[in-house]
Amino acid sequence: MKKLLLLGIMTTLLALIGCSADEEASSKSNEESNKDQTIKFGVTPWTSTVPPTEIAQLVLEDMGYTVEGTETNVGGVFMGLSRGDLDVFMDAWLPMHQVHLDKFEDKLDQTAVSYPEAQTGWVVPTYMEDINSISDLEGKEDRFNNEMYGIEEGASATEESDEIIEAYGLDMKQVNSSEGGMIAEASRKMAQEEPVVFYGWRPHTMFNKYDLKVIENDQGFFGSSSVEVITNSDLKDKAPEAYEFLSNWSISIDDVEEMIVEIEENGKDSKEVAREWINDNQDKVDEMMGE
Structure with a gap:
């Protein structure tokens, strides 16, 4: 009788461990599935667009995402966001670009303020x-x-x-x-x-x-103007961790201007400048990532 009771307990424990492992594997699988998503950035031909975009792309790559950038004018960026061809734009100027938000309001998400004023x-x-x-x-x-x-x-x-x-x-x-x-x-x-x-x-x-x-x-x-991050409204479900990071995004106008000088005047590589900012502001990056 004792052997049967012990066998029953062991069977139950193994079943519980199996369920826990399955749940952990499922959670890990979902997380990896989210990371399989490619995050596509719209990039306008303005110097102010480059530093925030490079930083965000590097952070998302560090998180395990694949990122792509598409260069176009501002009208093309908002059109791409509305169609789902693009996911993120880091340099929307409001109220100047409000006309685009009004036109595609049900397809876009005002995700964060980079810097005001x-x-x-x-x-x-x-x-x-x-x-x-x-x-x-x-x-x-x-x-x-x-x-x-x-x-x-x-x-x-x-x-x-x-x-x-x-x-x-x-x-x-x-x-x-x-x-x-x-x-x-x-x-x-x-x-x-x-x-x-x-x-x-x-x-x-x-x-x-x-x-x-x-x-x-x-x-x-x-x-x-208030400079904001705009995303396609589907990004929240498509890549929730990426969306959380972008929703916590902020940067000072002075930092952006200093990076522009490094890139435009001092000839530094934009990715190198962005990586230096990340290294110098890791606490802020961790906070934006929700850590």
């Missing part, structure tokens, strides 16, 4: 002491060859600059090119201390390299 607007060099607001440009447009320089066509900032020209009745046209092309043209003029007005924002090396000021306007254009 990012300043944007029309800028001029500080040697232009008489130009401190957009209204100061009125009647002086010919000093600027009736031109202001902007980024690529189709960007929200480009549309807003056209609205400024119309709202203030300025006899100017916006000359559009890439970020690099705009900066190159502005740099050429500033080297000769010629009048120039162009679109600017922080974080950017332009404010480290040149003495600039954002000129004021009294009609509510531009102003400060």
